[in-house]
Amino acid sequence: MPKYEEIANIIRQRIKQGRYPANTLLPNQTDLVQEFNASRMTIKKAMTILTMEGLVLSRRGAGTKVLDHSFWDKSTAPADQYHGMSHDLADIGKTLSSKIIMFEVIFPTPEVKARLMLTEQQPVYQIIRLRIIDGINSVLEHTYMPVSLVPGLTDEVLKNSIYTYLKESLHLTFAGAFRNIQADKADEYDQAYLDCAPTDPVLEVEQVVYLDNGQPIEYSKSRNRYDRRGYTFLDVKNT
Amino acid sequence: MPKYEEIANIIRQRIKQGRYPANTLLPNQTDLVQEFNASRMTIKKAMTILTMEGLVLSRRGAGTKVLDHSFWDKSTAPADQYHGMSHDLADIGKTLSSKIIMFEVIFPTPEVKARLMLTEQQPVYQIIRLRIIDGINSVLEHTYMPVSLVPGLTDEVLKNSIYTYLKESLHLTFAGAFRNIQADKADEYDQAYLDCAPTDPVLEVEQVVYLDNGQPIEYSKSRNRYDRRGYTFLDVKNT
DNA sequence: TAGTGGTCTAGACCACCGG
């Protein structure tokens, strides 16, 4: 782990523990240089991380202030996550189980082909999973993954976490994801599995996840019950 | 403008012009050091910007590849914008007009008070605007702003762009925003002004915008017709 | 093994905020 990440981790911990209280100033960067025995560029990089996370705000001439966003509703999921729901939910003490609705291998539709940068001859898994959070049917996931990149996918994996399998068994690492969020009307699948009324809205998150070599590995649409999940994110001006 | 931003702008332009085609490698960083007469740290900072924008992908040992996301649907708005809709839409050649539904000064409700970090005694503007994109009623905005921070707000400003007024007349600058996206059922206002059926879903974007001194300046809820606007964003692994 | 990008340093200069 790079030094600037370690420093950011330590300072983040101190903020959360209250050693650096909200609305006070952090020690200045030259002091931090001494404490962590680092150069100022490295300290600055750590500060950039904390800024991007919304924990602090730096102003030239005025120091770096610890922010307080405790009022913000934590019941929704952060939108900047590409490692699956299992990980997210475990953090906040919720339980997640999955039910497999469909698990097939097909040739890609034109839409899937374009999103995953494939040819017509390269088969993909088509997976539909119902995600059950704390016992409530909450999310219906339609997922497509190239068979060639994900050999050996089984029911057992799908019942647990696909992302854990990709990371720990296949040793794949991710570069990031494109996402699109829209509202939609409940379709027949939603009504059947999310216990939706035909008039209930659905929050659809469409995403393409990329490996760190730039190849797309997943195209999915997650249809969320409107009263069960929303998405939050922080938008910080470039530093 | 910092040198690394200028360099990023130039390289971004070259990518869009096709001088650096998709799926090819950029010149390596030592070459760029020479061309731009900069240090490698500065070049790296420019690369970080382009990476965050999803234009390129760097891999140690393998170079920096130009990505191609042309397939992605451009009809939706990028979610990482805090300078109002006027700016966004002008970029893609759409016209925006506004109709003022409500414009009052009130004492803040507990919710508004908490979001804007105010006391009960500090009055806020309560504004409801209908945003009409290309002649179609598309978004209903409920906005709260502290009167003390935004003196002299008039109908005339509201009919155009609040953000242009904040930036150019009041010389305020922004640090960023917290956002929350959810789906909801159409309420009476939505039905009346967005021409929604009672059964139509609505995409609600809730946001608190912060000034660069950390003070909240706006709390708003934008209710979007589900068939008119969605939000896209890019999630890149830390660099 | 050659070449790439990622990290880190020590020091410098500057823009900005506050008293």
Place this chain on the structure above:
DNA sequence: CGGTGGTCTAGACCACTAC
């Protein structure tokens, strides 16, 4: 004005990829 954070450099070492 003193002190802060933002930027930039020149050079170094290292981890990684691809051949």
